[in-house]
Each structure stands twice: as C-alpha cells, then as structure tokens.
Amino acid sequence: MSGPTRVVVIGGGVMGAATAYFLARDHGLRAVVLERDPSYRRASSARSASSIRQQFSCPINIRLSQASLEFYRRIDSELRVDAPVDIGLREPGYLYLAGAAGAAILHDNERVQRDCGARVALLTPVQLRARFRWLNVDDLALGALGLAGEGWFDGYSVLQAFKRKAHALGARFEAREAQRIAVQAGRVHGVSCGDGAKVDCDAVVIAAGAWSAPLARQLGFDLPVAARKRDVFVFDTPARLDACPLVIDPSGVWFRPEGRGFICGAPPRGADRDDAPLEDIDHGLFDDVIWPRLARRVPAFEALRVVNAWAGYYEFNTFDRNGLVGRVPGCANAFVACGFSGHGMQQAPAVGRALAELIASGAYQSLDLAPLSPQRLIERRPLLETNVI
Numbered sequence: 001m002s003g004p005t006r007v008v009v010i011g012g013g014v015m016g017a018a019t020a021y022f023l024a025r026d027h028g029l030r031a032v033v034l035e036r037d038p039s040y041r042r043a044s045s046a047r048s049a050s051s052i053r054q055q056f057s058c059p060i061n062i063r064l065s066q067a068s069l070e071f072y073r074r075i076d077s078e079l080r081v082d083a084p085v086d087i088g089l090r091e092p093g094y095l096y097l098a099g100a101a102g103a104a105i106l107h108d109n110e111r112v113q114r115d116c117g118a119r120v121a122l123l124t125p126v127q128l129r130a131r132f133r134w135l136n137v138d139d140l141a142l143g144a145l146g147l148a149g150e151g152w153f154d155g156y157s158v159l160q161a162f163k164r165k166a167h168a169l170g171a172r173f174e175a176r177e178a179q180r181i182a183v184q185a186g187r188v189h190g191v192s193c194g195d196g197a198k199v200d201c202d203a204v205v206i207a208a209g210a211w212s213a214p215l216a217r218q219l220g221f222d223l224p225v226a227a228r229k230r231d232v233f234v235f236d237t238p239a240r241l242d243a244c245p246l247v248i249d250p251s252g253v254w255f256r257p258e259g260r261g262f263i264c265g266a267p268p269r270g271a272d273r274d275d276a277p278l279e280d281i282d283h284g285l286f287d288d289v290i291w292p293r294l295a296r297r298v299p300a301f302e303a304l305r306v307v308n309a310w311a312g313y314y315e316f317n318t319f320d321r322n323g324l325v326g327r328v329p330g331c332a333n334a335f336v337a338c339g340f341s342g343h344g345m346q347q348a349p350a351v352g353r354a355l356a357e358l359i360a361s362g363a364y365q366s367l368d369l370a371p372l373s374p375q376r377l378i379e380r381r382p383l384l385e386t387n388v389i
C-alpha cells in the first residue's frame with residue numbers, strides 16, 4: 001500500500017511542528033498544520049521549563065531524550081533557514097535527591113539508565129557535600145547526578161525554529177481551529193474548521209496537546225489526556241551556586257538556574273483540576289511549600305525574592321503519565337502524539353522523526369515507539385514512569 005500524500009496535522013506546538021518538519025525533510029510530504037492560535041498564548045510549548053534529562057525509569061523515555069539531545073546539539077545545522085538557530089542549550093545535569101525512603105528507587109533507576117548508556121553517578125551525602133558546598137545534605141541518603149546530556153534550553157526558540165524550517169520545506173501553517181474530523185469506513189478524509197474551511201487529507205495527526213481528547217473522541221477513541229496546570233516561579237537571590245544542576249528535592253520541589261536568577265516549582269497542592277485558569281497562580285504554593293524547602297536545602301536561599309511567575313498546562317496522561325504516540329486504534333490513517341505529561345519538549349525531535357516514518361512508510365525506523373502506542377490503553381497495560389516531576 002502506498003503512503004499518504006496529503007497529511008493534516010492538528011496543533012502547531014512543538015510536536016506538530018516537529019512532525020511537519022520531519023515529514024518534509026525525510027519523506028517529501030508537505031503537511032498542512034492547523035493551529036488555532038499562532039500566538040501560542042496557552043500552548044504548553046510556550047510555557048515550558050524546557051529541561052532535558054536521561055534520568056527516567058522507562059528505557060523508551062531515556063532513548064527519546066538521548067536522540068532528541070543529539071538533535072538539539074546540532075540544531076543550527078538542522079533548522080537554520082537564514083539566521084543562526086540558538087536555543088541556549090546548557091548541560092549542567094539533573095540532581096535527584098533521596099532520603100532513606102527513596103534511595104532504593106534511585107538505585108533501581110540508575111541500573112536502567114546505565115543499560116541505556118546514560119552516565120549517572122550515585123553520590124553519598126559526603127560526596128554530595130564535597131561537590132556542591134551550598135547543599136544541605138543532613139537528611140539525605142543518596143543523590144543521582146547526570147554526568148552528561150542533561151540540562152535545559154529555550155523551548156520557544158525550538159518551536160519557532162521547527163516551524164520556520166518546516167515552512168521553508170513546504171509545510172503550510174494555517175491559523176484555523178480544527179472542529180470536525182470527517183471519517184468514512186474507518187478512514188479519515190478531511191478536517192472541517194471553525195471558519196468553514198474544509199481541508200482534504202489522507203492522513204491526520206492529532207497533536208493538539210492538552211486539547212487532543214475531544215478530537216480523538218470523534219474517531220471513537222477515548223484519550224485519557226487532560227489540561228493540568230503547573231506553576232513556575234522565578235526568583236532572584238544574591239546566592240551564587242557553583243555548577244548548579246536542576247535539583248529535585250525529595251519533597252518534589254525543584255529548582256534550576258535561569259538567566260541571572262532561578263526558576264522553581266512543585267507538584268500542585270490539593271486537587272489537580274482539569275483546565276484550571278492559567279491566571280490563577282497559587283502564590284501560597286511558593287510561600288507555604290516551596291520556599292521553606294528551598295531554604296532548608298540551600299541555606300543561602302534564605303534571602304530570595306520572587307520576581308515573576310507563570311503557569312502552563314501539562315498535557316497530562318492520567319492513565320500512566322507517558323506520551324501516547326502512534327496510530328489511533330480503529331482508524332488506519334489517524335495518528336496521535338500527545339499526553340507527554342511534562343516531558344514533551346525534550347522528546348519532540350525524536351517523536352516527530354519516528355512518527356513521520358510511521359505515517360509515511362507504515363513502520364518505525366529511527367526508534368521503535370511501539371511502547372508508547374495508544375493500543376496499551378485498550379489492553380490496560382500502563383507504561384509507568386516513576387520519575388515524573
């Protein structure tokens with residue numbers, strides 16, 4: 001069977017834009033990307049902390065981040081159109097900290113990570129103290145420090161670079177809201193938009209982030225993906241922390257350098273409501289939960305000042321907190337890439353490339369993403385990731 005010739009991608013965030021780029025680069029397919037809000041006001045890709053790590057518990061997540069990191073390291077040669085592409089990639093590592101209760105998990109994860117070629121050092125409190133003199137290690141049993149290939153970058157620049165290059169290769173980004181996916185005899189043949197336009201296609205990709213579920217429901221498939229708000233706080237401090245990685249406290253509070261200051265966050269308090277307004281920053285979360293833990297972990301953070309805060313939605317997969325990538329069960333020419341639950345920015349290049357292969361040729365070539373197939377929902381086989389921030 002020959003591959004599709006007209007692909008519509010619904011959603012022009014990092015997943016949709018990366019998929020459109022690889023469809024064009026590797027398969028000569030010029031997708032139409034429907035994006036209802038080209039200003040990306042509520043899109044996760046514009047509100048991300050954009051950090052990348054190899055410290056996952058699932059091999060597929062480690063491999064996705066490794067492949068994406070390679071891409072990000074050479075992003076200028078991949079995506080340059082006119083001006084150089086600079087995403088400010090820095091690689092100071094992630095540092096997971098554990099008390100007595102969590103140490104065994106760090107040991108288990110490190111074995112999986114080592115098998116996948118990740119370089120992670122398990123450090124005792126004494127070793128932690130020697131390496132990070134600013135860190136209070138009193139209540140710690142162990143730390144796991146990524147020695148290579150972990151850090152952060154500017155996610156919005158990544159999104160724009162994918163978009164520009166995909167466009168230069170012939171993809172069309174249209175400012176339209178996809179409303180109805182037209183299906184006949186188990187195959188999609190077009191997408192109707194809010195403005196009355198109808199775009200014919202012989203393959204569709206649902207990459208609508210936290211808003212993917214209603215679209216998949218039109219194909220008779222229930223995606224357990226919801227918009228879950230996460231707050232990020234920006235603070236200034238006179239403290240200077242040498243070689244500071246992204247630190248994850250045993251409490252779940254995390255922080256990392258950003259520009260001249262730091263950003264930080266924590267799991268939400270109370271009910272994790274679907275679609276909570278992004279304007280409702282929970283400032284009490286910082287005052288009551290984050291700040292006391294920051295000051296305990298890094299005594300130099302006693303003096304700090306919150307200077308900004310923002311919120312964004314995790315496109316949260318409530319089934320097993322991992323990406324859902326692949327063919328939509330029951331619909332041969334419909335595909336999905338969503339539900340990344342806080343780790344999509346670091347997976348987008350590898351997901352986009354592999355998904356483009358599946359769409360164009362019917363099989364994965366660069367990386368087998370079968371473990372992320374939505375089929376696991378039908379079979380009730382969760383792919384549990386224990387390292388979710």
Ligand SMILES: Cc1cc2nc3c(=O)[nH]c(=O)nc-3n(C[C@H](O)[C@H](O)[C@H](O)COP(=O)(O)OP(=O)(O)OC[C@H]3O[C@@H](n4cnc5c(N)ncnc54)[C@H](O)[C@@H]3O)c2cc1C
Nearest residue numbers: 011013014015036044045048049051178209312344345346
């Ligand atoms: C606070 C925060 C911190 C994060 N930190 C990290 C991190 O450190 N590392 C990491 O890897 N990831 C992180 N993430 C997650 C990452 O940002 C997301 O996984 C990723 O951006 C998802 O990209 P996407 O393209 O799937 O979704 P989005 O960027 O949300 O894009 C989906 C797009 O679809 C559009 N759309 C929706 N419905 C329709 C429709 N019907 N028609 C047309 N268009 C439509 C939307 O307007 C949107 O632009 C974080 C996320 C948040 C919110």
